[in-house]
Amino acid sequence: MTNRIxxxxxAGALTVGNRLLTPSMISxxxxxxRNNSLTSGHRACRGCGEALAARWAIDTAMRAAGGQxxxxxxxxxxxxxxxxxxxxxxxxxxxxxxxxxxxxxxxxVAAAMxxxxxxxxxxxxxxxxxxxxxxxxxxxxxxxxxxxxxxxICYDNEAYMNTGVQRSSATPPMARTATTPTLGxxxxxxxxxxxxxxxxxxxxxxxxxxxxxxxxxxxxxxKISRAVAIRGARYVHIHSPCPLxxxxxxxxxxxxxxLAVQSGLFPLFEAKDGEVADRTTIGPRVPVEDYLKIQKxxxxxxxxxxxxxALAAYQAIADYNIRRFGL
Amino acid sequence: xxxxxxxxRAVAEAVALCRPEVICAYPITPQTHIVxxxxxxxxxxxxxxxxxxxxxxxxxxxxxxxxxxxGGARAYTxxxxxxxxxxxxxxxxxxxxxxxxxxTIGNRAIGAPINIWNxxxxxxxxxxxxxxxxxxxxxxxxxxxxxxxxxLAEALSCPVMVCMDGYVLTHAFEAVDIPSQTQVDQYxxxxxxxxxxxxxxxxxxxxxxxPEAFTEVRYLADQGVRKALEVxxxxxxxFQEIVGRNAGGLLSTYRTDDAELITIALGSVNGTIQDVVDxxxxxxxxxGSISIRCYRPFPYEALRQAVARANAIVxxxxxxxxxxxxxxxxxxxxxxxxxxxxxxAVIAGLxxxxxxxxxxxxxxxxxxxxxxxxxxxxxxxxxxxxRESGLVIETGAERGxxx
Numbered sequence: 067m068t069n070r071i072x073x074x075x076x077a078g079a080l081t082v083g084n085r086l087l088t089p090s091m092i093s094x095x096x097x098x099x100r101n102n103s104l105t106s107g108h109r110a111c112r113g114c115g116e117a118l119a120a121r122w123a124i125d126t127a128m129r130a131a132g133g134q135x136x137x138x139x140x141x142x143x144x145x146x147x148x149x150x151x152x153x154x155x156x157x158x159x160x161x162x163x164x165x166x167x168x169x170x171x172x173x174x175v176a177a178a179m180x181x182x183x184x185x186x187x188x189x190x191x192x193x194x195x196x197x198x199x200x201x202x203x204x205x206x207x208x209x210x211x212x213x214x215x216x217x218x219i220c221y222d223n224e225a226y227m228n229t230g231v232q233r234s235s236a237t238p239p240m241a242r243t244a245t246t247p248t249l250g251x252x253x254x255x256x257x258x259x260x261x262x263x264x265x266x267x268x269x270x271x272x273x274x275x276x277x278x279x280x281x282x283x284x285x286x287x288x289k290i291s292r293a294v295a296i297r298g299a300r301y302v303h304i305h306s307p308c309p310l311x312x313x314x315x316x317x318x319x320x321x322x323x324x325l326a327v328q329s330g331l332f333p334l335f336e337a338k339d340g341e342v343a344d345r346t347t348i349g350p351r352v353p354v355e356d357y358l359k360i361q362k363x364x365x366x367x368x369x370x371x372x373x374x375x376a377l378a379a380y381q382a383i384a385d386y387n388i389r390r391f392g393l
Numbered sequence: 394x395x396x397x398x399x400x401x402r403a404v405a406e407a408v409a410l411c412r413p414e415v416i417c418a419y420p421i422t423p424q425t426h427i428v429x430x431x432x433x434x435x436x437x438x439x440x441x442x443x444x445x446x447x448x449x450x451x452x453x454x455x456x457x458x459x460x461x462x463x464g465g466a467r468a469y470t471x472x473x474x475x476x477x478x479x480x481x482x483x484x485x486x487x488x489x490x491x492x493x494x495x496x497t498i499g500n501r502a503i504g505a506p507i508n509i510w511n512x513x514x515x516x517x518x519x520x521x522x523x524x525x526x527x528x529x530x531x532x533x534x535x536x537x538x539x540x541x542x543x544x545l546a547e548a549l550s551c552p553v554m555v556c557m558d559g560y561v562l563t564h565a566f567e568a569v570d571i572p573s574q575t576q577v578d579q580y581x582x583x584x585x586x587x588x589x590x591x592x593x594x595x596x597x598x599x600x601x602x603x604p605e606a607f608t609e610v611r612y613l614a615d616q617g618v619r620k621a622l623e624v625x626x627x628x629x630x631x632f633q634e635i636v637g638r639n640a641g642g643l644l645s646t647y648r649t650d651d652a653e654l655i656t657i658a659l660g661s662v663n664g665t666i667q668d669v670v671d672x673x674x675x676x677x678x679x680x681g682s683i684s685i686r687c688y689r690p691f692p693y694e695a696l697r698q699a700v701a702r703a704n705a706i707v708x709x710x711x712x713x714x715x716x717x718x719x720x721x722x723x724x725x726x727x728x729x730x731x732x733x734x735x736x737x738a739v740i741a742g743l744x745x746x747x748x749x750x751x752x753x754x755x756x757x758x759x760x761x762x763x764x765x766x767x768x769x770x771x772x773x774x775x776x777x778x779x780r781e782s783g784l785v786i787e788t789g790a791e792r793g794x795x796x
Binding site for chain 1: 414415417442449450452453456457458462468483486490592594595597599601602603606
């Protein structure tokens with residue numbers, strides 16, 4: 067089965083119209099019994115994609131697991147804005163250890179639950195792209211390789227935002243960050259494609275790998291719900307726009323997520339046991355330029371003069387994704 | 394049961410008797426035999442329920458243990474040398490979170506130059522990590538200290554590392570009495586975590602703490618570690634009641650009652666020191682020695698009392714704090730009242746160099762007649778130094794600065 071992303075879209079609207087759905091299809095987010103796992107009052111920036119993604123993902127997991135979840139959290143924005151002592155925004159059992167060990171901590175929690183016979187408790191690990199694709203990759207690969215009973219969720223905002231927008235291995239090509247400035251002859255981060263942790267996860271042949279987007283709530287909830295139900299190592303990578311780091315307006319977060327998908331730059335797909343099992347077709351394509359030009363981190367591609375060569379290279383990346391995944 | 398057994402195997406058997414529920418294993422010499430034996434014991438079904446997890450690094454080993462212990466399971470791991478350094482961030486994290494893991498350190502030197510043999514640079518590097526640190530003098534003590542370590546860790550909700558000299562203890566075969574399962578079960582109740590990750594009672598563990606409370610958190614941790622000074626004598630006494638052996642305590646003394654020359658050390662070298670003490674006694678020198686068993690918290694008061702009559706103290710360090718003598722001698726000097734005995738720092742046994750009775754004897758003789766240098770590297774091979782520094786002189790630009 068192939069999902070179509072435009073199935074529930076209303077003309078001119080950026081969200082899925084829940085009112086058009088039957089009660090069983092209404093999203094966890096619109097459900098009056100939503101857990102609010104990451105409750106209000108935390109200190110995330112306005113329009114924070116990660117906060118939104120985490121609340122959606124964890125509330126969905128809570129619903130899928132009947133309230134029986136434990137979460138291990140990597141160091142990063144999500145940890146910092148949610149738990150300034152003596153406050154905590156988490157209404158779930160939650161542990162933060164250090165930056166790079168979250169998958170291993172989750173493995174330990176899962177082992178404890180198994181040995182204690184608490185097999186109904188589902189263990190989730192979560193972190194940003196720095197904690198996942200860079201410093202935590204060793205522990206993540208170990209967790210995958212052992213097929214530990216952990217769902218790892220990466221909230222990918224494409225740089226080290228907590229420390230002030232430095233490049234990570236998930237930073238897209240040619241983006242300006244604090245460590246890939248657009249000064250002198252430097253034109254932002256490397257033009258190379260970088261690292262795809264979803265594909266690396268698939269190489270471990272774990273039971274379930276998926277990408278998800280803030281612009282596609284029903285798809286995100288479906289993937290998280292199914293991932294929670296599967297035993298073994300699972301990985302969900304959620305594209306999470308960051309107004310501060312990307313230089314965008316806080317009311318553009320969902321729009322950016324949608325344009326990333328519709329341009330082909332962020333393919334939505336899922337894989338079972340190492341093979342792509344499904345993908346979301348994007349319908350009418352959006353040129354990458356529409357996505358890039360509203361972000362200050364890519365301003366140098368348009369000013370002082372338009373860099374046609376760079377934009378063509380960027381479009382080629384999207385076109386390759388569209389071909390590769392059959393979007 | 395008393396049997397002839399390798400130190401690593403004896404420790405593994407003792408750990409298994411403590412019913413750990415999660416064991417994380419990553420190989421590093423000279424600790425490896427411990428986790429190998431535990432994997433054997435776990436696979437044979439003799440230890441149930443227990444999850445034995447082969448991880449991808451020491452950093453993961455301790456991190457898995459942190460998660461397991463926070464999830465309410467008794468957790469154990471073992472490491473050495475570079476492995477301990479690689480997991481450093483998690484070492485500090487475990488104590489910061491108050492997670493009562495027990496970890497064995499098979500003491501080994503730290504590179505560069507790479508060296509797989511024994512000294513105590515590794516555990517010394519974690520001196521200030523907030524763990525309770527116990528040192529075994531022999532394999533019987535290693536066994537007994539591990540069993541007590543779980544009691545201690547869980548009583549104080551503080552991690553404990555049990556240090557045993559690599560090879561000298563880990564690979565040595567000697568007669569060791571392993572307590573029975575009944576004795577250990579009587580001594581060590583099931584793990585009751587102070588906090589755990591439970592959906593029925595959600596808790597945030599590992600929050601961000603700013604300047605308004607960080608000092609207080611550290612103060613409480615310091616107080617927590619210091620409580621071990623009161624708890625250790627109590628749990629040692631209980632161990633003796635059940636197992637019938639006095640093993641543990643903050644330190645042990647050997648012929649110190651009237652001693653004027655006292656040697657202080659950590660770990661297996663104490664056996665050699667005691668032989669030399671006997672020899673000096675025969676020659677009429679009132680010598681004695683002290684084995685520090687609990688290195689963190691440091692037993693200042695107990696040590697002060699034990700060295701009360703000494704006028705010369707030799708402290709043997711199996712690691713160096715470059716530019717500041719050895720770490721143990723620094724602690725000993727802190728423990729001594731003003732204008733008390735002369736202290737001598739002896740750095741010995743680095744990177745597996747044997748500490749022989751002969752060398753130790755001549756150093757202690759010199760200390761006895763006050764002719765020992767304030768800081769001595771035992772058995773320093775001048776020929777090697779001349780050769781190595783000569784190479785530097787030939788190639789170095791700042792000739793005058795090299796030796």
